[in-house]
Amino acid sequence: MSTARAGAADVPADPAGPARARIDGGAGPEPIGPAGPPWAAMDAAIRARRSVKAFTDRPVPREVVEELLELAVLAPNHRLTEPWGFLVLGPEAKRALGRVLGRRKARKVADPAAAEAVRAKVEREVLAVPVILAVTCAEAEDPEVRAEDSAATFMAIENLLIAAAARGLGTHLKTGAVMDDPELRAALGVEAGRRIVAQIYLGEPAERPAPRPRTPAAEKTRWLE
Numbered sequence: 001m002s003t004a005r006a007g008a009a010d011v012p013a014d015p016a017g018p019a020r021a022r023i024d025g026g027a028g029p030e031p032i033g034p035a036g037p038p039w040a041a042m043d044a045a046i047r048a049r050r051s052v053k054a055f056t057d058r059p060v061p062r063e064v065v066e067e068l069l070e071l072a073v074l075a076p077n078h079r080l081t082e083p084w085g086f087l088v089l090g091p092e093a094k095r096a097l098g099r100v101l102g103r104r105k106a107r108k109v110a111d112p113a114a115a116e117a118v119r120a121k122v123e124r125e126v127l128a129v130p131v132i133l134a135v136t137c138a139e140a141e142d143p144e145v146r147a148e149d150s151a152a153t154f155m156a157i158e159n160l161l162i163a164a165a166a167r168g169l170g171t172h173l174k175t176g177a178v179m180d181d182p183e184l185r186a187a188l189g190v191e192a193g194r195r196i197v198a199q200i201y202l203g204e205p206a207e208r209p210a211p212r213p214r215t216p217a218a219e220k221t222r223w224l225e
């Protein structure tokens, strides 16, 4: 049997071929764990994912971002409404996000000089993130569809986060009141009837955050008769 990578004799080759792109332009996916059954790489990616807050300045190739987005849109989606939208922020859009975020954070600081320092720091930090995606979701009038669409959009986001982790990339999902800031909406050109539901920061991790422990699933589970 052919294998996905040398030394992984028990990992069957992906019939779709190796991943088409990775951050260093190599031919296949980064090995992220020991060889094992076909699902081992997926399990390892889920376990490896962390919210990463510091990135190197290494650019993420456009084709890698495109590949992650292709995987995102395979998420389950009741009624196939395809409610998601993805805005990949270029330098101008990042500057606008930094401006809005900086101003919002600075408002909480009383001292004008300190507030200005906060504003400038936030702007600098946002500009330095290799890739920022704003994820939008259609706002259906029907509350049931709206809830389903929101859930599907976050499932698409999860696909992207896991696929990024599998490629050795770090992500940080962010939400909050800034999503509905009219200046941000205008700067990113978000159409009426859509809402920014999250931002995803993406890049090569400059840190490996410790896992944030979770309560074992068994303690969150009841097996019913």
Ligand SMILES: Cc1cc2nc3c(=O)[nH]c(=O)nc-3n(C[C@H](O)[C@H](O)[C@H](O)COP(=O)(O)O)c2cc1C
Pocket (backbone or CB within 6 Å): 049, 050, 051, 052, 173, 174, 175, 176, 209, 212
């Ligand atoms: C819907 C959602 C919204 C989030 N929003 C934020 C946010 O606004 N700011 C932030 O720092 N982290 C945010 N996070 C990331 C969580 O704080 C993070 O997942 C949590 O601390 C667990 O850490 P881990 O992702 O490394 O396992 C968000 C996560 C989710 C699922």
